[in-house]
Amino acid sequence: MQGGTPGVVTGQRGQVPTRPGELLAAHTSPCRLAGMDRLHQPADIIAHVDAVLEQELGTFADELAGLSPVASELTDPIRAFCVGGKRIRALATWWGYQLAGGTHPGIAHVAASVELLHAAALIHDDIIDNSDTRRGNPSTHAFFSHMHSDEGFGGDARSFGINAAIIAGDVCLGLSEQLFAASGLDVADSHVRATHDAFRRDVMLGQYLDIRIQAAPVPDAQIVDRAMEVLTYKSAKYSVEQPFELGARLAGAKSEFVRALSAFTLPLGQAFQLRDDELGVFGDPQATGKPAGDDLVEGKKTVLVGLALARMNDDDAQWFRERLGTDSDTGRMIELLDQCGAKREHEDLIDSKLQDAFVALDALGEHGVSSNDLELLRSYANRLTRRDT
The missing domain is CATH 1.10.600.10 (Farnesyl Diphosphate Synthase)
Incomplete structure (x- = not known):
């Protein structure tokens, strides 16, 4: 990474942390978001939010892996689901903060928390709509149904998929609240x-x-x-x-x-x-x-x-x-x-x-x-x- 401060967006081109923990450490520091004379560009914001999501979901996956050898069956599809998307709600949160004069880097965690709330809503919405695809890929409940069949589990594959996806959505809701509370903002x-x-x-x-x-x-x-x-x-x-x-x-x-x-x-x-x-x-x-x-x-x-x-x-x-x-x-x-x-x-x-x-x-x-x-x-x-x- 050339120049810039870890955890700080700089003007038109964002400096995104390359080592785990940099952004998390930065959000509790007294540093300010750079380039505050104008709204940050979408690509900069998205890169920042993606870095937070990657770190926080990785940390959560490690925590669960220490509790159960099959925990990755739950955390891997959640992490995959949270990759990509337009980040519309994250951008809106970030820009609302900037428009009102906010400068604390912790807004990245708030924006990421909003995206996790959205992930929960989408996972549950796909169940409600009985939709087996999302962004051209299997929806979360469809993924778990396929896993059930591939692994030769007993019982009904579709019911298993729906039940597991409900839990995955609830996990996203819980993580959303955690990130919001840990942002360092009021x-x-x-x-x-x-x-x-x-x-x-x-x-x-x-x-x-x-x-x-x-x-x-x-x-x-x-x-x-x-x-x-x-x-x-x-x-x-x-x-x-x-x-x-x-x-x-x-x-x-x-x-x-x-x-x-x-x-x-x-x-x-x-x-x-x-x-x-x-x-x-x-x-x-x-x-x-x-x-x-x-x-x-x-x-x-x-x-x-x-x-x-x-x-x-x-x-x-x-x-x-x-x-x-x-x-x-x-x-x-x-x-x-x-x-x-x-x-x-x-x-x-x-x-x-x-x-x-x-x-x-x-x-x-x-x-x-x-x-x-x-x-x-x-x-x-x-x-x-x-x-x-």
């Missing part, structure tokens, strides 16, 4: 605690609302509003708004700034999830890692589906309802979503939410956010909402 502050608690509470509420809307009868005219409620709690707040707020609160941000930040991050989060839902139907499986029309097969009553049912004639709507939640005629269902104009209306809704976010982003300049930082956030918002994965 995590006991009442505003920080309230935001952190709401962060976890709302995603659990959103998850329940999601399974309920799929199971309970919902009139066609109510699907759009109900689906917006689901995506707001399950994703928009948890993926974008609340990580930004958590970072800002950790830096001591006042409520006025937090409200101004939320005016940008909430509609951005909604646009982000609307794009995700569209990709769940129209996305390229090679890019998304999911089969085309996967959300239709799972029977998801999304905003896109609600818009379509409102536009279809009675016969098409009845035909569509009968096949939603099955693998029958998925290709034709996708065609109908486009032909009835729902896809275009859905795109317009994404654009509307994004424009709301940009109006609020411009207003952040009145709160001391620099033009350089506004431009970085604008560029990132475009990447979040105009993507194919």
